[in-house]
Amino acid sequence: MKILLVEDDKQTAAYIAKGLREHGHVVDQADNGRDGLYLATGEKYDVMVIDRMVPIMDGLSLVKAARASQVRTPVLFLTTMGGVDDRVAGFDAGGDDYLVKPFAFAELLARIGALARRPPIATTTTLAVGDLEMDLLARTVTRAGKRIELLAQEFKILEYLLRHAGEVVTRTMLLEKVWDFHFDPKTNIVETHISRLRSKIDKGFGRPLLHTVRGAGYVVRAPD
Amino acid sequence: MSSAPPTSTLTRILRSASFRLTLFYATLFMASAGALFATVYWTATAAMQDDMAAVLRTEAFQLAEIHRRGGLPGLADQITRRMNFRTRGPIFYLLQAPNRRVVVGNLPGMPPVNGVVDFVPHSDTPAPDTDGERTKLRGFGLTLPDGAFLLVAQDSARLTDMQAAIVRAFAWASGLTLLLAIAGGALLGSSFLRRIDTITRTSRAIMEGDLSARIPAQGTQDEIDQLIDNLNAMLARIQQLMDGLRQVSSDVAHDLRTPLGRLRQQLEDARERATTTADYAAATDAAIAEADGLLETFSALLRIAQVEAGAQRSAFTEIDLSALMRSIGEAYQPSAEDGGHTLEVRIDDGVQVTGDRQLLAQMISNLAENGLRHTPAGSTVSLSLRKTAGGPAIEVADNGPGIPPAEHDKVFDRFYRLDRSRSTAGSGLGLALVKAIATLHGFTIRLEERKPGLGVVITR
Numbered sequence: 112m113k114i115l116l117v118e119d120d121k122q123t124a125a126y127i128a129k130g131l132r133e134h135g136h137v138v139d140q141a142d143n144g145r146d147g148l149y150l151a152t153g154e155k156y157d158v159m160v161i162d163r164m165v166p167i168m169d170g171l172s173l174v175k176a177a178r179a180s181q182v183r184t185p186v187l188f189l190t191t192m193g194g195v196d197d198r199v200a201g202f203d204a205g206g207d208d209y210l211v212k213p214f215a216f217a218e219l220l221a222r223i224g225a226l227a228r229r230p231p232i233a234t235t236t237t238l239a240v241g242d243l244e245m246d247l248l249a250r251t252v253t254r255a256g257k258r259i260e261l262l263a264q265e266f267k268i269l270e271y272l273l274r275h276a277g278e279v280v281t282r283t284m285l286l287e288k289v290w291d292f293h294f295d296p297k298t299n300i301v302e303t304h305i306s307r308l309r310s311k312i313d314k315g316f317g318r319p320l321l322h323t324v325r326g327a328g329y330v331v332r333a334p335d
Numbered sequence: 336m337s338s339a340p341p342t343s344t345l346t347r348i349l350r351s352a353s354f355r356l357t358l359f360y361a362t363l364f365m366a367s368a369g370a371l372f373a374t375v376y377w378t379a380t381a382a383m384q385d386d387m388a389a390v391l392r393t394e395a396f397q398l399a400e401i402h403r404r405g406g407l408p409g410l411a412d413q414i415t416r417r418m419n420f421r422t423r424g425p426i427f428y429l430l431q432a433p434n435r436r437v438v439v440g441n442l443p444g445m446p447p448v449n450g451v452v453d454f455v456p457h458s459d460t461p462a463p464d465t466d467g468e469r470t471k472l473r474g475f476g477l478t479l480p481d482g483a484f485l486l487v488a489q490d491s492a493r494l495t496d497m498q499a500a501i502v503r504a505f506a507w508a509s510g511l512t513l514l515l516a517i518a519g520g521a522l523l524g525s526s527f528l529r530r531i532d533t534i535t536r537t538s539r540a541i542m543e544g545d546l547s548a549r550i551p552a553q554g555t556q557d558e559i560d561q562l563i564d565n566l567n568a569m570l571a572r573i574q575q576l577m578d579g580l581r582q583v584s585s586d587v588a589h590d591l592r593t594p595l596g597r598l599r600q601q602l603e604d605a606r607e608r609a610t611t612t613a614d615y616a617a618a619t620d621a622a623i624a625e626a627d628g629l630l631e632t633f634s635a636l637l638r639i640a641q642v643e644a645g646a647q648r649s650a651f652t653e654i655d656l657s658a659l660m661r662s663i664g665e666a667y668q669p670s671a672e673d674g675g676h677t678l679e680v681r682i683d684d685g686v687q688v689t690g691d692r693q694l695l696a697q698m699i700s701n702l703a704e705n706g707l708r709h710t711p712a713g714s715t716v717s718l719s720l721r722k723t724a725g726g727p728a729i730e731v732a733d734n735g736p737g738i739p740p741a742e743h744d745k746v747f748d749r750f751y752r753l754d755r756s757r758s759t760a761g762s763g764l765g766l767a768l769v770k771a772i773a774t775l776h777g778f779t780i781r782l783e784e785r786k787p788g789l790g791v792v793i794t795r
Contacts, residue, residue, distance in 0.1 A: 199650065213630060264665050290666055294638075294697045295631070297765075298704050303669035 112157040113137045117147035119165045130216050144168025151177045156184050157227045163190040171204040178205035185226040217327035221279040238273040241333035265308045272331040281328035348524040357520025372505045391475035394487045411439040433482030447484035448476040546574045583640045590750045598625040635764040642771040656686045660720050663699050675712030681719040686727045690776045698772040701765045702731035710735025726795035734788035743782040
């Protein structure tokens, strides 16, 4: 993937760029908003990772200007603030996701992946991985034709995982998308829900679909 | 901070906004009075002139009629009589024969003119009687059918007298008005300045560091008082923010030093003693965990400060608290069960509040987590929301060991931890954040002793 990184802190920028390159991405870097906007409007990127506070032109203005120039590339904001207003301002400016610093690199990688392969506004009414099928209208789940009863929140988790099948989904992403929790609960609520979901969809079906990626998150993947 | 050079009180009054306003209105008033004066002056003058012309015309035509009947001698006779027995003010006459000889009259001869004529009699003729002063006369001339010329005239003094009276009256009135306006403006300006001075003095005191200073209001509830009230409210807000900031910095100084010191010690230790990669990995892991803990404490502190600053209030929306609490209950159900707890959820339907969804979610989650974390396995934690007359009542209760009543107030302080919790994970900031969020939403929070256990009650 081709990624634009706009970050003024040299160490952070080098750390992110190095990590992304190690994962096979092409990274263009800018250390201020003006250069960032120049690249964003001139080149074609799959994802743009933009720090909220960069010199000359701040991240919000950069994205507003890029969106005004018909640049539709998904944007991930990096922020040190993470307050509610802050997040809303980011979305209003045209950002698609945000990540509060400091973050684990796996988190950044997972979010970039989710943004780049953003599914088209889904008109599909069914999701499927392997022999697992989800009917979004009837709100039913079957595996190998067998009906599985899920609680509301388990259904939401599975739906999110299926929409991002094959991609790593982190614990924070689940907290945000399923519960709309933009803070870190001290309790293992994600882990316990995942473990219940796993016992319902994988137990007794032979090869598992829901996998834990150590230090990163979870992935739903069809057996090879 | 540069301050303006000292100026005299008079200069300041002259410069004051209220004085300038008064002056502006005085000028405006004078201008309208001037227009009024001009109108009165011209209208009165014109009316008087018309009146005089009418009197003279009547007189002239009356005499012409006498001339028609009695001829020149009859007219001369009549004029003489009228000159001697004036009944209608001083009227001057001149009757000239067709050969320009003055037949009778108290005016010098002149070339015949028909109609209204203004003139000053020649100085060599004797002044007409009465006042003796030579004044402008206004006359009405008429050439009679036989060629004789008749002139009837009247002194214009009446007119000029009236004009002078109007001018005089106007001069007095406008002088007085101007004087009153200036005096009033000065008075208003100085009282205005006095109040502004108070504001200036107070703000200077505040700039010099006395954040508790407030501007005294006069109690009249006028515009300046309203301004003062607003400024005072703003000052109170600033002081509150400053106090918050000071609190955060002292908290940071106090409670972040310890873990930072620990972190440094671990790294130093690793550098001196670690010999294998595994040693380094373990030391790095420990350092990362310590750093994460620090970051977490730091962001919790910032969050509390943010909430206490109240900026979020502008983004408040209508929130279905019932749905929110139910969803939180569902979220914690599996972890509660895994930890051997029973989580009871009792929620009244349709409870709406105005607030910040994220913060309310965090508040209730923190309380639920506290309940689950600080009670032994087998305990019951209950999450309830009731609709009461006074508004929503949120309650998170457990039947665990509880908290001694003496410590009920202290648990909401930053970094306060019960002795028995010191060994467990946690920053000691959870309840401080809960209290900040509750306060932001206009709720009051208190602890209640349950036998056994503890209840956290949040009400309006």
